[in-house]
Amino acid sequence: xxxxxxxxxxxxxWRQRAVLAHLIFWLIIGGLTTxxxxxxxPHFFLLIAGTLATLNILQLILxxxxxxxxxxxxxxxxxxxxxxLIQDGIFVITQTIIPFTRVQNVETEQGPLLRKYHLTxxxxxxxxxxxxxxxxxxxxxxxxRDQISTLIKEHPANEI
Amino acid sequence: MKSESKHxxxxxIFSNAxxxxxxxxxxxxxxxxxxxxxxxxxxxYVLIIPLVILVFSFLRWxxxxxxxxxxxxxxxxxxxxxxxxxxxxxxxxxxQIKTNLxxxxxxxxQLKFDTADPASKGDMVLSALKLKEAERIKAxxxxxxxPHSDFAAQDVHMETPQNQxxxxxxxxxxxxxxxxxxxxxxxxxxxxxxxxxxxxxxxxPDSIRGRSLSYxxxxxxxxxxxLICIGIFLFWLFSLISVLLRWGFFRLSIDDDEWRxxxxxxxxSDETYKTDRVQAIRIKEHWLQQCFxxxxxxxxxxxxxxxxxxxxxxxxxxPLLKKTELADxxxxxxxxxxxxxxxxxxxxxxTLYRMIWPVLFWSVSLSLLAWFLPWGKYVLIALPLMLAYxxxxxxxxxxxxxxxxxxVVNRWFARTTxxxxxxxxxxxxxxxxxxxxxFRLGTCTAAIRAASSQTFAIRQLDIEDSENLFxxxxxxxx
Numbered sequence: 001x002x003x004x005x006x007x008x009x010x011x012x013x014w015r016q017r018a019v020l021a022h023l024i025f026w027l028i029i030g031g032l033t034t035x036x037x038x039x040x041x042p043h044f045f046l047l048i049a050g051t052l053a054t055l056n057i058l059q060l061i062l063x064x065x066x067x068x069x070x071x072x073x074x075x076x077x078x079x080x081x082x083x084x085l086i087q088d089g090i091f092v093i094t095q096t097i098i099p100f101t102r103v104q105n106v107e108t109e110q111g112p113l114l115r116k117y118h119l120t121x122x123x124x125x126x127x128x129x130x131x132x133x134x135x136x137x138x139x140x141x142x143x144x145r146d147q148i149s150t151l152i153k154e155h156p157a158n159e160i
Numbered sequence: 161m162k163s164e165s166k167h168x169x170x171x172x173i174f175s176n177a178x179x180x181x182x183x184x185x186x187x188x189x190x191x192x193x194x195x196x197x198x199x200x201x202x203x204x205y206v207l208i209i210p211l212v213i214l215v216f217s218f219l220r221w222x223x224x225x226x227x228x229x230x231x232x233x234x235x236x237x238x239x240x241x242x243x244x245x246x247x248x249x250x251x252x253x254x255x256q257i258k259t260n261l262x263x264x265x266x267x268x269x270q271l272k273f274d275t276a277d278p279a280s281k282g283d284m285v286l287s288a289l290k291l292k293e294a295e296r297i298k299a300x301x302x303x304x305x306x307p308h309s310d311f312a313a314q315d316v317h318m319e320t321p322q323n324q325x326x327x328x329x330x331x332x333x334x335x336x337x338x339x340x341x342x343x344x345x346x347x348x349x350x351x352x353x354x355x356x357x358x359x360x361x362x363x364x365p366d367s368i369r370g371r372s373l374s375y376x377x378x379x380x381x382x383x384x385x386x387l388i389c390i391g392i393f394l395f396w397l398f399s400l401i402s403v404l405l406r407w408g409f410f411r412l413s414i415d416d417d418e419w420r421x422x423x424x425x426x427x428x429s430d431e432t433y434k435t436d437r438v439q440a441i442r443i444k445e446h447w448l449q450q451c452f453x454x455x456x457x458x459x460x461x462x463x464x465x466x467x468x469x470x471x472x473x474x475x476x477x478x479p480l481l482k483k484t485e486l487a488d489x490x491x492x493x494x495x496x497x498x499x500x501x502x503x504x505x506x507x508x509x510x511t512l513y514r515m516i517w518p519v520l521f522w523s524v525s526l527s528l529l530a531w532f533l534p535w536g537k538y539v540l541i542a543l544p545l546m547l548a549y550x551x552x553x554x555x556x557x558x559x560x561x562x563x564x565x566x567x568v569v570n571r572w573f574a575r576t577t578x579x580x581x582x583x584x585x586x587x588x589x590x591x592x593x594x595x596x597x598x599f600r601l602g603t604c605t606a607a608i609r610a611a612s613s614q615t616f617a618i619r620q621l622d623i624e625d626s627e628n629l630f631x632x633x634x635x636x637x638x
Contacts, residue, residue: 094590
C-alpha cells in the first residue's frame with residue numbers, strides 16, 4: 001500500500017491546541033505577576049515571570065507558525081503486508097515499524113477539536129508502549145482499525 | 161460474530177462511587193468518629209486507628225479464600241466490594257515463595273503468582289501460608305501446566321536429547337565472597353573518602369564552629385577524617401553483608417523449560433520462571449568485575465516481576481560468572497540466547513558527534529562553578545577526566561547481528577550487554593536528524609516487553625548499519 005499522509009485539518013488543530021496552551025500559560029504568568037505586585041513577593045520573581053513570558057511567545061511562534069507545517073510534511077503512515085510503518089518528527093525524523101503480530105489493541109480517540117473536523121486519532125498499542133496516528137478522517141480511522149484487527153486475527157500472536 | 165453492545169448494570173455507577181468513597185472514608189472517617197471523645201488526648205486517636213486497621217484486616221482475611229476449580233485458580237476477596245478472580249493455571253507465568261526471619265519463626269511463607277499482565281493487575285499474593293500448603297499449590301500449578309503442553313515438550317525432547325534436565329548451578333562460598341566484594345559499592349566509597357578528604361579543610365571547621373558540639377570542635381582535623389573513614393568503612397561493610405545475606409545459598413536449577421532460583425540467608429525466596437517468558441538476557445559487568453573478568457547475568461521477563469527488586473525488574477539469573485564460562489552457561493540455561501554475535505564498534509565520527517553535548521554541558525557548568533565558587537578553579541581539573549570518561553564510555557558501545565539475534569553493548573557505569581531476538585522486539589525505529597544525515601549517522605531504537613516496557617537505543621551508528629538493521633527487522637521476522 002502506498003504512503004498516506006494525515007488529513008490537512010490536523011495543522012489547524014495543532015495550531016488551536018498550541019494557542020490554547022499559550023493562553024493557559026498567560027493566565028499562569030498573569031497570576032504570578034499579580035501576586036508579586038499585590039502580596040509583596042520579592043521582586044526578582046518578576047525576572048522569572050519575564051523569562052516565562054518570553055518562552056511563551058517563543059512557544060507560540062514555533063508551535064503555530066513553524067512546527068505544524070514541518071510535522072505535516074514529514075508524517076506519513078504505510079500499512080504493508082505484515083507491519084505498519086510510521087514516520088514522524090520535526091528535527092529528528094523517526095521511522096517506526098510495528099509488526100501486526102505484536103499489536104495488542106487499537107484505540108480510536110476523538111476530542112472536541114478533532115470532532116469538529118470529523119477527525120479521529122488512532123493509537124496502536126504493543127506490549128511496549130503505544131504509537132499514535134494523530135488525525136484521520138472518521139471512516140479512514142475505522143477502516144484502519146478494522147484492517148489492523150483482521151490482520152491481527154490472521155497472524156495470531158503466537159510469538160510472545 | 162457481532163453481538164449487541166451493552167451497558168453495565170446501572171448499579172455500576174454506585175458501586176464504583178462507593179468503593180472509591182469507602183477507600184477514602186474508612187481510614188480517616190472511622191478513626192475520626194471514634195476518637196472524637198478522645199480528641200483532647202492524642203493517645204485515643206493513636207490507639208483507635210490501629211484497631212480499625214486490625215478489624216478490617218481481620219474482615220479481609222475472613223473474606224479471602226482460594227481454591228482450585230477445574231484448571232483455574234479462584235480467589236474470592238473484598239469486604240464491601242466483593243471480587244472473584246479466576247486465573248487459568250496455564251496462564252500463570254511464575255511462582256515465587258518467599259520468607260523472612262519473622263515469617264520463618266512461624267513456619268509461614270508468602271506465595272506469589274505472576275501472569276503476563278502489567279505488575280499492578282497481574283500479581284496475586286497469598287501473603288501467609290504454611291510451607292507445606294505453599295509447596296502443594298506450587299506442585300499443583302506445575303502439575304496442571306504440564307499435561308497440556310505434553311506434545312510440545314515431547315517434540316523438544318526428541319530434538320535435543322543432549323539437554324539433560326535438572327542441571328544445577330550453585331554459587332560457591334568463594335564466589336559469593338567475591339561477588340559481594342565486587343558488587344558492593346566499594347568504588348563509590350573510595351571516591352567518597354577522597355572527595356571528603358580533599359574538601360575537609362575547606363568546609364568542615366567552618367560549619368562546625370559555633371555549634372555546641374564541643375567534643376568535635378576540640379578534635380583535630382585528622383581525628384575527624386579518621387572518624388569519617390571509619391564511618392564509611394562501616395557503611396561499606398554493611399552493604400557487603402547485606403549483599404552476602406541476599407545472595408547467600410544462591411542456587412539455580414534448570415529444568416528443560418523452567419528456572420528455579422533459590423536465594424537468601426534470612427529472607428529466602430524460591431522463584432520459578434518459565435524460560436519462554438524471557439525476552440532478553442542482560443550481562444552486566446561492573447568496572448571492578450571487568451578487571452577480574454567476571455560478569456552478572458540478568459534476564460528481562462515479560463509480565464510482572466517483583467517491583468521491590470533492586471535490579472530494576474530484571475530477574476537475577478546468576479550473580480557472578482567468569483566470562484569464559486558464560487557461553488557454556490547460556491547454552492545450558494537458555495539455548496536460544498546463546499552463541500553471541502560478534503560485536504561491532506560504532507564509527508569514530510559518531511562518537512565525536514555524541515561528544516558535543518557532554519563537552520558543551522560540562523565546560524559550561526564547570527566554568528560557571530569556577531566563576532562563582534571560591535575554590536572553583538580546582539573543579540576545572542575534573543573536566544578532562546570527565547570528558548575522557550565520556551569518550552571511553554561512548555567508545556565501548558557497539559552492536560552485533562547474528563541470524564535472529566541482536567546484541568547491544570552499552571555502558572553507563574557498568575558495561576551492559578543485552579541479547580535479544582527478533583521475535584521479542586515489539587517495535588523498531590530509526591531516527592535521523594539533518595545533521596546526522598550530513599555525517600551519515602543514524603540512531604536505532606528497539607523496544608522489548610519486560611516488567612515495564614523497555615527501549616534500548618544504538619546511538620550514532622553508521623547509516624548503512626542503521627539501514628541494515630531496519631531491513632533486518634522488516635525482512636527476517638517470521
